[in-house]
Amino acid sequence: MIKKWFDILYDHKISLRERMFRIVTAICMVALIFTLPMGRSALNIVILLISLTAIALIVRLSIRNDRVQTGATAIVVLLLALFPFTFFSAGGFYSGVPEWFVLCFIYVCITLQGRRMAVFFTLCAAETLLCYGIAFYYPELAVINTQERSFFDSAFSMVMVGLLTSVLLMFLNRMYEEENALTQQQKKEIEELNQAENHFFSSMSHEIRTPINTIIGLNEITLRGDIPDEVAENARNIQGASKLLLTLINDILDISKIKSGKMEIINASYETGTLFSEIVNMIWIKAREKGLEFKLHIDPSIPSMLCGDEVRIKQILINLLNNAVKYTSEGSVTLSIRCERQGINRVRVWYSVEDTGQGVKKENIPYLFNAFRRVDEEKNRHIEGTGLGLSIVKQLVELMGGEISVNSVYTKGSKFIVTLDQDIVDEKELGTFTLDSRAKLHDGETYRQSFEAPDAHILVVDDNDMNLMVVTKLLSATKIQIDTASSGAECLKLTQNHRYDCILMDHLMPEMDGIECLHALRAQPGGLCQDVPVVALTANAGSDNQLLYRKEGFSNYLAKPVSGALLEAAVLNILPRELVRQCEDAGQSEPEQGILIFDQAKRRSVLITADSVCDLPESLRKEFGISICPYYICTEEGRFLDGQELGADELLEHIAKGRKGYSQPPEVEDYERFFAEKLTEAQNVIHITMAKHVSAGYENALEAAKSFDNVTVIDSGYLSSSLGLAVLRAAYLAERHATRAEITAAVKRMERFISSAFIINNTHTMCQSGRISKRIQVLCDALLLHPILVLKKSKMVVSSMEMGSFSNVMKKYVKKVLQETKTIDRSTLFITYSGLDREKLQYVQDLVEQYCSFERVYLQKASAAVACNCGPGSFGLFFMRKDEAATDAVQPEKQDGAA
Numbered sequence: 001m002i003k004k005w006f007d008i009l010y011d012h013k014i015s016l017r018e019r020m021f022r023i024v025t026a027i028c029m030v031a032l033i034f035t036l037p038m039g040r041s042a043l044n045i046v047i048l049l050i051s052l053t054a055i056a057l058i059v060r061l062s063i064r065n066d067r068v069q070t071g072a073t074a075i076v077v078l079l080l081a082l083f084p085f086t087f088f089s090a091g092g093f094y095s096g097v098p099e100w101f102v103l104c105f106i107y108v109c110i111t112l113q114g115r116r117m118a119v120f121f122t123l124c125a126a127e128t129l130l131c132y133g134i135a136f137y138y139p140e141l142a143v144i145n146t147q148e149r150s151f152f153d154s155a156f157s158m159v160m161v162g163l164l165t166s167v168l169l170m171f172l173n174r175m176y177e178e179e180n181a182l183t184q185q186q187k188k189e190i191e192e193l194n195q196a197e198n199h200f201f202s203s204m205s206h207e208i209r210t211p212i213n214t215i216i217g218l219n220e221i222t223l224r225g226d227i228p229d230e231v232a233e234n235a236r237n238i239q240g241a242s243k244l245l246l247t248l249i250n251d252i253l254d255i256s257k258i259k260s261g262k263m264e265i266i267n268a269s270y271e272t273g274t275l276f277s278e279i280v281n282m283i284w285i286k287a288r289e290k291g292l293e294f295k296l297h298i299d300p301s302i303p304s305m306l307c308g309d310e311v312r313i314k315q316i317l318i319n320l321l322n323n324a325v326k327y328t329s330e331g332s333v334t335l336s337i338r339c340e341r342q343g344i345n346r347v348r349v350w351y352s353v354e355d356t357g358q359g360v361k362k363e364n365i366p367y368l369f370n371a372f373r374r375v376d377e378e379k380n381r382h383i384e385g386t387g388l389g390l391s392i393v394k395q396l397v398e399l400m401g402g403e404i405s406v407n408s409v410y411t412k413g414s415k416f417i418v419t420l421d422q423d424i425v426d427e428k429e430l431g432t433f434t435l436d437s438r439a440k441l442h443d444g445e446t447y448r449q450s451f452e453a454p455d456a457h458i459l460v461v462d463d464n465d466m467n468l469m470v471v472t473k474l475l476s477a478t479k480i481q482i483d484t485a486s487s488g489a490e491c492l493k494l495t496q497n498h499r500y501d502c503i504l505m506d507h508l509m510p511e512m513d514g515i516e517c518l519h520a521l522r523a524q525p526g527g528l529c530q531d532v533p534v535v536a537l538t539a540n541a542g543s544d545n546q547l548l549y550r551k552e553g554f555s556n557y558l559a560k561p562v563s564g565a566l567l568e569a570a571v572l573n574i575l576p577r578e579l580v581r582q583c584e585d586a587g588q589s590e591p592e593q594g595i596l597i598f599d600q601a602k603r604r605s606v607l608i609t610a611d612s613v614c615d616l617p618e619s620l621r622k623e624f625g626i627s628i629c630p631y632y633i634c635t636e637e638g639r640f641l642d643g644q645e646l647g648a649d650e651l652l653e654h655i656a657k658g659r660k661g662y663s664q665p666p667e668v669e670d671y672e673r674f675f676a677e678k679l680t681e682a683q684n685v686i687h688i689t690m691a692k693h694v695s696a697g698y699e700n701a702l703e704a705a706k707s708f709d710n711v712t713v714i715d716s717g718y719l720s721s722s723l724g725l726a727v728l729r730a731a732y733l734a735e736r737h738a739t740r741a742e743i744t745a746a747v748k749r750m751e752r753f754i755s756s757a758f759i760i761n762n763t764h765t766m767c768q769s770g771r772i773s774k775r776i777q778v779l780c781d782a783l784l785l786h787p788i789l790v791l792k793k794s795k796m797v798v799s800s801m802e803m804g805s806f807s808n809v810m811k812k813y814v815k816k817v818l819q820e821t822k823t824i825d826r827s828t829l830f831i832t833y834s835g836l837d838r839e840k841l842q843y844v845q846d847l848v849e850q851y852c853s854f855e856r857v858y859l860q861k862a863s864a865a866v867a868c869n870c871g872p873g874s875f876g877l878f879f880m881r882k883d884e885a886a887t888d889a890v891q892p893e894k895q896d897g898a899a
Contacts, residue, residue, distance in 0.1 A: 092142030217470030331356025405709030488512030607682030665697035671704030722756035758876025835872025
């Protein structure tokens with residue numbers, strides 16, 4: 001019977017939550033049974049028995065209807081109703097019932113979830129305290145217990161609650177152990193499945209490469225011949241389709257290697273000029289076929305030789321460029337490469353691929369690098385690809401310790417930026433980049449053999465007869481004598497009696513693979529080819545396999561499918577020079593130079609931008625290269641750009657005539673255009689806005705920045721020249737090559753040390769712009785009150801009100817702001833004003849000099865966007881409080897505008 005009940009409680013076919021519900025409820029039922037001896041009446045026992053029956057019925061119905069949470073809730077309600085009755089009928093806290101309240105808490109925590117658990121836990125605690133309180137203040141409500149009975153009940157309850165709680169914990173521990181064992185088993189099965197999947201992908205890649213090698217090879221032989229135009233067009237289409245299929249297979253192979261952790265990055269020396277030539281030679285034809293302009297921007301200072309994984313860098317750039325060509329129907333595709341020295345022998349290289357294509361919606365950018373996912377599927381359904389390219393690119397970049405980012409405005413193009421750190425092998429600069437004459441075969445070109453070697457003798461080893469035929473035909477024009485072997489054993493038999501100048505050998509062959517055959521060849525007694533160079537010609541592609549073949553002793557490595565030109569080049573590199581006669585007309589024509597645009601312009605690493613409300617002198621903006629996004633000024637005549645189409649003086653004249661004018665932040669589209677333009681000047685943009693609770697500019701800029709990985713938006717917490725101080729600090733750090741993170745942290749830290757307070761002469765303009773109500777404006781005018789505004793936590797607040805004439809208020813304001821002279825950083829002060837004449841400005845300067853002298857004082861006219869909110873006659877003093885961690889803050893030279 002006990003075993004039967006145990007099996008019911010511990011049924012493995014039901015969920016873990018349901019099993020826990022059964023077990024905990026069963027233990028609570030046992031607890032109720034054990035409280036029966038504490039009852040003092042038949043009614044007490046009847047109620048307990050009815051409760052047990054009700055609980056059993058609730059459990060059955062809730063499990064049958066799959067409503068475990070509902071059933072658990074009903075049982076908790078029943079327990080909350082039952083325990084007070086039992087508490088008082090058994091003798092209050094002089095009985096053993098209080099110990100049983102613990103089980104109620106346990107039941108709530110284990111069976112209920114979320115907000116429901118929190119609510120009933122609170123109710124349970126409240127009920128317990130209420131019962132104790134009533135029993136304390138109204139002891140007559142509880143049944144009187146003898147001392148002997150009280151001790152017995154308490155001891156019995158303590159033992160039983162402890163025993164039942166221990167049993168419950170044992171049940172739960174066992175369940176968790178079994179669930180953990182099941183999880184471990186599933187994890188093991190998943191790992192085995194992944195291994196099988198990776199093996200499948202690798203095998204599939206090899207098996208598919210073999211027939212593709214035959215297709216591409218024989219098709220190239222067809223194209224070499226004198227064939228009709230229609231046949232040639234069909235052959236070229238076959239060639240293109242085969243190479244596309246090969247690209248898909250490579251993507252599948254690479255993603256499986258990355259997922260299994262078998263992808264290795266092999267750093268070696270490479271020539272940057274050669275790398276760029278090969279990439280351009282592979283892309284420019286595709287761009288030309290679509291009618292796209294292909295632009296190339298190469299930094300001439302990049303070292304001529306670097307150390308990195310050339311194969312993977314090429315794969316990254318070709319993937320990005322292929323994507324750019326695929327998703328661009330008109331316009332251009334641009335490859336930009338620039339570098340920056342990081343140390344004595346280290347350089348940081350930025351590779352940028354930009355197009356004028358359809359772009360990416362900002363909501364799709366976070367999913368752009370997900371494997372097997374293509375964004376905007378309906379619009380891109382006609383574009384070929386697996387959706388693996390960008391995922392592979394991102395993971396390869398991360399494996400090399402680099403970064404990749406994307407900036408895109410939908411319908412206006414995209415820009416992908418890859419950053420990699422590499423070691424310098426040769427300090428010599430690349431200089432003005434010109435393409436080597438290495439263009440691949442393209443439309444209208446005829447095949448030209450690169451050499452002849454009629455006296456050379458080579459052996460080709462492959463278990464696939466079609467592969468043997470392809471290699472033989474591809475090398476037929478060189479007049480080399482070629483023998484073939486279809487197995488490792490046949491190879492050893494031939495090398496026992498013949499001396500070959502070179503051996504091309506497949507890897508995966510039955511009985512004896514290529515590596516085993518190579519080792520046997522090197523140790524072959526009496527063999528004539530023990531020292532002959534052997535080239536691995538295999539469908540096992542990938543940089544990890546290159547490393548394998550190099551370690552095993554192969555002289556070179558060629559991945560199937562292989563082109564005739566590459567095969568000839570590999571054989572030419574190995575054959576003895578005396579056997580080779582190179583053809584005088586060998587070589588291939590360069591791509592048309594007109595399709596390439598060479599640009600040596602450099603771009604900044606970080607560009608600081610701000611809104612027009614930063615109120616900085618033009619001289620400082622130019623000195624630090626700060627770009628400004630203008631606010632709008634809205635009047636009855638229309639909407640104007642702040643500072644460009646409407647100045648502060650014109651606006652104040654407009655307001656003086658009783659007309660309305662108010663400011664409006666740039667819209668999301670304005671910021672998108674602004675950021676896109678500035679990213680042509682720099683790799684990264686940091687945009688600093690005014691206080692987010694004062695204007696919607698921050699939110700709009702933040703929304704626009706979602707289209708760009710390289711745009712960071714910072715809320716300065718201030719406006720006017722206090723915002724300008726933060727912008728200057730950021731620009732100062734950017735000039736000293738600080739990172740985005742360092743600049744962002746510095747600006748946020750500055751927020752605590754900027755002093756930002758300005759005084760309002762007349763509140764009419766504030767009322768007109770909606771900053772204050774008409775009632776407050778009338779009150780200020782009647783009492784000659786002038787508010788002093790400050791910014792705290794990105795909010796504008798009134799710190800105090802000064803009463804009297806404005807000339808007297810000016811003096812009070814300056815004294816109040818500059819009274820703590822010991823904490824003031826005296827390097828820079830901005831006196832930013834709206835509608836003050838020269839006499840009043842001089843008066844303010846003299847007041848400032850009385851209390852605190854500054855090294856540089858800038859008299860800055862407020863922007864129209866600021867002036868339309870504060871009105872004429874207003875001004876503010878903006879400076880830094882001392883911060884020992886930032887004592888080298890902005891130190892601009894004294895410029896025009898500094899007094």
